[in-house]
Amino acid sequence: MTTDIDPALERSATGERMGADLRPGVPIQIRQLSKVYGSFRALDAVDLDVRSGEFLTLLGPSGSGKSTLLMALAGFSRPNSGSIAFDGDEVTRRPPHKRNIGVVFQNYALFPHMNVAANVGYPLRLRRVGRAETADRVRRALDLVQLSSMLERTIDSLSGGQRQRVALARAIVFEPKILLMDEPLSALDKKLREHMQIEIRHLHEKLGVTTIYVTHDQREALTMSDRIAVINQGRIAQIDKPRELYEAPASRFVAEFIGEAVLLPVELREGAAWCAGCRLQGVKIADRSRPLYLVLRPEKLDLLPAATGGDWNRFPGRVREVVYQGDSVLVAIQLEGGTLVNLRKASDRSSLNQLPANGDAVVLGVHLEDTLVVPEDRP
Template sequence: MTGTDSLPISIAGITKRYGDVYALDHVDLEVRSGEFLTLLGPSGSGKTTLLMALAGFTRPDSGSIRFGDREIVLTPPHRRDVGMVFQNYALFPHMSVAGNVGYPLRLRKVAKAEIAARVEQALETVKLAGYGERRVDQLSGGQKQRVALARAIVFRPRILLMDEPLSALDKQLREHMQIELRQLHERLGMTTVYVTHDQREALTMSDRIAVINHGRLMQLDAPRRIYDRPANRFVADFIGESTFLDVERDGDTVRFGGRPMAVGWMPEGDGPVQLLIRPERLALLTGEAPDGMNRFEGRVQAIVYQGDTALAYVALADGPEVALRAGTRTGTAFDRLARGDTVTLGLHRDDAVLVPVEGGGRR
C-alpha cells in the first residue's frame, strides 16, 4: 500500500463561534500535498474544531476549505473521501478486526474478494498481519490504534486526519507509535493533518507545526524553527521549557541588568521583548567564558535528578530563577553542584533569542 496520490488543503478565513466565543477566528492555513502537518495547542485552543471542520463534522460560520481544487465546506463527511482516526479508536466491538478494517470498503460496495485482499494488505501495513479474525476486546491499546489506522487507510484516501490518536497509550508505547506513524506516512505519502497537545510529539513527527491559541494561528513553521525562533511569548512558553528575562532594547543594542548582551536573533519592530532561555542551552562555566558567551551569576537553589538529565535551579543576581539542564554523567562539574553554590552560567549568542511580549492573546 504505497504511492497514494495526495491532495493539498487550502483553508481561508475559517471562522466558528459559539455565542461570543471564537473557536476559530479567521484562520488561514495551507497544507502541502503529502505533508505531515500537526495542529498543536492547549485544550480549548481550536485545534480539534479545525480538524472537525476538515472532516465535515463541524460546519464553519464562514470561510473556505478546499481539497485540491474542490470546495468542500458544504460537502457531507462521507463524500469528502478522507481517512479519520479518532482519539477513542471508535471501533465496532461486535465486529472482528477484519470486519472493522473492511467496513469502509463495504460502504463503497467493493467486491468481497477485493475487500479481503485490501484488508490483509492494510493489516500488514500497520504490522497486524494475521490478526483479522480476532475480536476487538482481545487487543491491547496499541493494537486497537493500529486497527483504527488500518481502517482509515484501507480505502486509500488522499487525506488522512488524526485526532490525538496516541493520547490513551502509555509513554513508552506512545513514543514507539510516534516513530511508526511517521514511517508509515513516509511510505504512504498521504497528506496528513494531526492534532495533539503534546509538544514533544509534534516536534518528533511533523514536517510543519501550526501552533493555535484562542482560535488563532500563532505560528506555522518547521519544528526546529518553531523551537528556536518562536514568533511570540505564547509559542515560546508552550513549546519546551522556558524562562523569560526582562531586557532593554535600543535598536540593535540589548542590555540585561545594565550590561550589554550578545544576541543571535531578535524580532523586527520596536515593541517590548524578553530574552528566552531554554534550560539545555545554558552552560555551567568553570573558567573564562568563550567568545560570544553571555555570563550570568547566581546561586543554586535546588537540584532535581531526572535519570538521564538533571535540573539545577539557579537564582540570578540580576533577575529571576532559571533552570539549567545537563546530563548526569559522573565526575562532571554539574555532578559536583550542591545547593547554595555560587555559579556562573553561560548562554551563547546563537542561543540568545528575543521574543515579542505581545502576540499571544485575542485581537
C-alpha cells in the same frame, strides 16, 4: 494506435494501490475560516495551506481551536465563514461521507460487535466494494500496521496499541487522499506512545497521504511532523518545520509552549539590549514596537568559569537546588534579580563530578548563537 495495458500495472504506475511508495496525497487550502460558539471564537479567520503528501500537526493547548479545525476539515463541524478546498475542490458544505477522507479518533470508535477484519472492511462495505477485493484490501491494510494475524480477533481482546492499529487500518483501507488524526495516542502509556509515533511516521512515509494530526504534546509534534502549526485562541501563531519552530519561535507564546523555557524581560536603552542587569551581546531586534523577552532553555545553558571568553552572555547567580533525574541533572539557579532559572546537564561521570553545591555563587551562560529574543504576542 492503441496499446493494451495490464490494469494491475497501470494501477501500480499511477500509485493508486496502497503501499505504492509514491505521493497520492492532495493539497489542502483553508481561507479565512471562522467558527463561533456564542461569544467564543473557536476559529478566527484561519488561513492555512497544507502541501500534498505532507504530515502537518496542529499543536496547541486545550481550547485553542486545533480540534475544531480538524472537525471542520472532516465535515463534522460547519464553519460560520471561510472556505476549505481539497486540491482546489471546494468542500466546505460537503458532508463527511463525500469528502473521501480517513479519520482516526481519540477513542478509535471501533465496533465492539465486529471482529478486526469486519471493522477494517467497514468503509469498503459502505462503498459497496466486492467481497474478494474487500478481503484483499483488508489484508494489505492490516499488513501495513503489522496485524495480519489478527483478522478474526474480537476488539475487546486487543490491547490499546492493537486497537489503535486497527483504527489506522480502517482509516487507510479505502486509500483516501487525506488522513485526519485527532490525538490518537493519548490513551497509550509513554513507552508504547513513543513507539507508535515512529510507526505512524513510517506509515505516512510509505503511503504519502496528506496527514493532519492534532496533539497538545510538543515532543510528539516535534517527532512526527514535516511542519507544525501552533494554534492559540483560534489563530495560527506560527507554522514552521520542527527545528525552526523550536530554535526560532516567533513570539512569547510559541517560545513558552514549545519545550521548556524561562523568559526574562529585555529593555532597550543606551542603544543596546539589557536583561537582568546585564548587557546582551549578539542580539538582533527585528520588532521594537512590542515588549521583548530573552528565552532561556535549560539545555542551552551552561555554568561558566571565570576565564570564559566573550562568546557568551553571562548572568551571575546562586545555586538553589541540584536534582538528579536519571538521564540528566537539573540545577536551579537564582539570578541576582530573583528569577529562578533551570539548567540541565547530562548525568555522565564528567558532569556529575563538576556539579556545584547548594548555595554556590555561579555564572550562568548562554552562548551568543543560542541567545534568542522574542516579542510579546500580537493582540
